[in-house]
Amino acid sequence: MNKLAMIVAAAENDVIGINGDLPWQLSADLRRFKRLTMGHHIIMGRKTFDSIGRLLPGRTTVIVTRQSDFECDGALIANSIEEAIALCGEDDLPFVTGGAEIYRLAIPFISEIHLTRVHTEIDGDTDLPEIAWDDWTLVEEIGFQKDEKNNFDFSFQTFTRS
Template structure:
């Protein structure tokens, strides 16, 4: 199954200047729990925003840069090739950023979204989830608390 996983605000904001504009520890825990042991597809800018390789995951990076070969990663130049590099009988996660989500949406079977109940200034956005294409299968609301400055909801969408 091809799964897009993201955290996006009410205005679909993902981040600004290649950084997230919120800190939600439980979202990070969920991301780690769902993606560990799997292939993760991302754009070069998303990859470069990480301090190091994410442990126990195979990194597939999509870039137009011909001489880009970070150690320990698979590098491709399009979404179709990225998907083909991953095992076809396992879950594959598309983890961003904005342009990569737009490229991945037609291929995705499922979306795991953390919806942050606020709006933010951003330069990267998650694509619109159209109700004619997607069914909300599950959601779990989390109120803000001492570790989370915003209310948020974990949402799971399945392609209709």
């Protein structure tokens, strides 16, 4: 099986979203997302697709939905996570880009996690699903301080399966 990555930003209390959006402004995280995912397939839930509101250039979007008649010009549509992964074909590193429902379905298939840990506890309505962190090894970590374009301190962390 090809590798499959997950990319997510989560607060210290594991919140990842609020009101269909992100609970922070972190332009460095958006840049990291773009750099890592460029040229690859990105697998996302229909709600996350709605919240982004457009296809991201340079990537092939795979939208996961239970709707059998869902259509989106320029995107691939899957009715299960297995179908979404299959649609990535020969891509050597597709990315699962959320949200919570899709991360939960994908975790058993994920080989590496690119986590932006946002160093705050924050209110939200969507949480990172349970991850058995003992099964994962932190292989890279870079910390950053908040500034005018990033409203919290944060760390880029990369994990691979132990």
